[in-house]
Amino acid sequence: MGFAGFKDDGIEATRLICNPQKISIAYNKEPVCEGRFFIGITRSLDDGICALHPIHPIKSLSLSFMRIYSFLFFVVLFTVAGCSSSKKIAQLVPLQKRIPDYANLNDWAAHPWKWDPADSIPKPLRNSVYRDSVVDVFFIHPTTLTNKKDSSANADIDDVNLNHRTDYSSILLQASVFNEQSRVFAPRYRQAHYGNYVTADTIRSSNAFNLAYGDVKKAFEFYLQHYNGGRPIIIAAHSQGTQHAGRLIKEFFEGKVLMNKLVCAYIIGMPTPENYFAVLQPCRDSLSTTCFVGWRSFKKGYEGADYILKEDFKSIVTNPLTWTTNNSYAPKSLNKGTILIKFNKISKPVDAQVHENILWTSKPKFFGSMFLKSKNYHIGDINLFYLNIREDVRRRIGLYWKG
Numbered sequence: 001m002g003f004a005g006f007k008d009d010g011i012e013a014t015r016l017i018c019n020p021q022k023i024s025i026a027y028n029k030e031p032v033c034e035g036r037f038f039i040g041i042t043r044s045l046d047d048g049i050c051a052l053h054p055i056h057p058i059k060s061l062s063l064s065f066m067r068i069y070s071f072l073f074f075v076v077l078f079t080v081a082g083c084s085s086s087k088k089i090a091q092l093v094p095l096q097k098r099i100p101d102y103a104n105l106n107d108w109a110a111h112p113w114k115w116d117p118a119d120s121i122p123k124p125l126r127n128s129v130y131r132d133s134v135v136d137v138f139f140i141h142p143t144t145l146t147n148k149k150d151s152s153a154n155a156d157i158d159d160v161n162l163n164h165r166t167d168y169s170s171i172l173l174q175a176s177v178f179n180e181q182s183r184v185f186a187p188r189y190r191q192a193h194y195g196n197y198v199t200a201d202t203i204r205s206s207n208a209f210n211l212a213y214g215d216v217k218k219a220f221e222f223y224l225q226h227y228n229g230g231r232p233i234i235i236a237a238h239s240q241g242t243q244h245a246g247r248l249i250k251e252f253f254e255g256k257v258l259m260n261k262l263v264c265a266y267i268i269g270m271p272t273p274e275n276y277f278a279v280l281q282p283c284r285d286s287l288s289t290t291c292f293v294g295w296r297s298f299k300k301g302y303e304g305a306d307y308i309l310k311e312d313f314k315s316i317v318t319n320p321l322t323w324t325t326n327n328s329y330a331p332k333s334l335n336k337g338t339i340l341i342k343f344n345k346i347s348k349p350v351d352a353q354v355h356e357n358i359l360w361t362s363k364p365k366f367f368g369s370m371f372l373k374s375k376n377y378h379i380g381d382i383n384l385f386y387l388n389i390r391e392d393v394r395r396r397i398g399l400y401w402k403g
Contacts, residue, residue, distance in 0.1 A: 100218070107219075108185065108187055109141060109171045109186040111185060112184065116171060117172035117176065118139070119184075121176070121180075122339055122345075130181070131179075131180060134181055135263055135397050136183045136184075137234045137235075139171075139174070139178065140186070140187070141238070148195070154208050170238065177389050181393070185223055189244075213243075216248060232261050232397070234264055235248065235249060237269075239268075242268060242272075249292075259279070263397055263400045264288075264291060265291070265292035266393075267292055267293070268293075269294075270294070272294050282294075285324055286323035289396050293323065295359040296317070297380060297381050300351075300363075317354045323392060328353070332348075334388075335352070338386055340380070
């Protein structure tokens with residue numbers, strides 16, 4: 001499963017910035033994102049965590065052929081939007097299994113001191129956006145290391161192809177939702193391979209997740225020391241990122257002075273047991289701050305896969321159309337808009353309702369959606385409610401400052 005890109009992308013690479021470890025490309029303008037990627041559906045994993053399934057972009061398919069090609073993909077794919085660079089990123093040195101250095105901007109997937117996909121804004125929103133940077137967002141991306149042929153327990157921080165996949169899937173499609181009134185920081189980290197969720201080797205998987213969290217923790221410590229300067233913080237994450245975000249909140253916020261700086265935690269795509277945090281509480285409504293929200297999206301009427309049916313705990317589930325945790329039905333009219341196949345197009349909305357440990361939603365409507373058979377909408381957890389999340393971030397920031 002994967003995504004395929006179109007030939008033209010509207011991004012012009014202007015120079016290469018080299019150092020002994022790796023290189024990056026600097027861009028002279030914001031990319032034009034018009035459905036350049038089709039991103040593969042996630043797999044259901046034993047503990048509820050799912051992963052993206054990207055492949056390297058196909059550079060030479062024409063737009064007309066791609067539309068036909070995408071119909072075949074939609075039989076098994078739940079697609080969301082993105083954009084790609086047609087410029088190949090050169091690898092000047094062999095890949096190195098090194099420890100990330102967060103003084104190096106290359107080791108951040110998103111950072112306010114450079115252009116990155118998290119800076120992108122869907123075209124329909126650009127004229128109405130009031131940009132500010134009064135709060136920082138620390139975003140932890142989900143799993144993008146999914147290649148079955150890769151036997152590595154953890155990602156290589158210098159894997160250019162993997163970093164490219166991460167940047168033009170999660171960073172573009174998820175982290176960008178937070179960029180209106182925030183500086184977005186998203187570290188690259190030695191993420192655990194998705195196979196660690198299903199392996200019987202629990203020692204190996206535990207070590208892999210601990211290594212990944214160690215990088216996230218190191219990045220957050222560097223951020224606090226060098227960039228925060230006392231600013232309020234939003235913690236945001238999806239899937240594997242949420243697993244690490246939970247540990248981060250426990251270690252750095254609960255019972256600590258830093259708790260006073262927490263605007264909200266958006267910990268999405270993974271179950272959060274109601275007693276997981278000792279101090280931090282779920283948001284009661286859209287007016288709460290210093291709280292957390294989270295959900296997992298599935299087709300309305302679906303009770304869930306075996307791993308959900310076997311859950312013996314109560315998970316906190318937030319309805320992102322009402323920002324409450326009750327089971328009241330929220331119609332499509334409350335959904336301000338979704339970002340699906342085309343990043344620059346607001347797609348038809350879906351409804352939402354909390355059902356036990358998951359969030360029920362109507363089937364997404366997009367080009368080729370008639371072939372969508374999956375009932376697991378994990379990959380769209382953020383995209384299905386993109387505009388509502390964006391509005392919620394703005395509102396909670398305002399309330400935090402008033403409080």
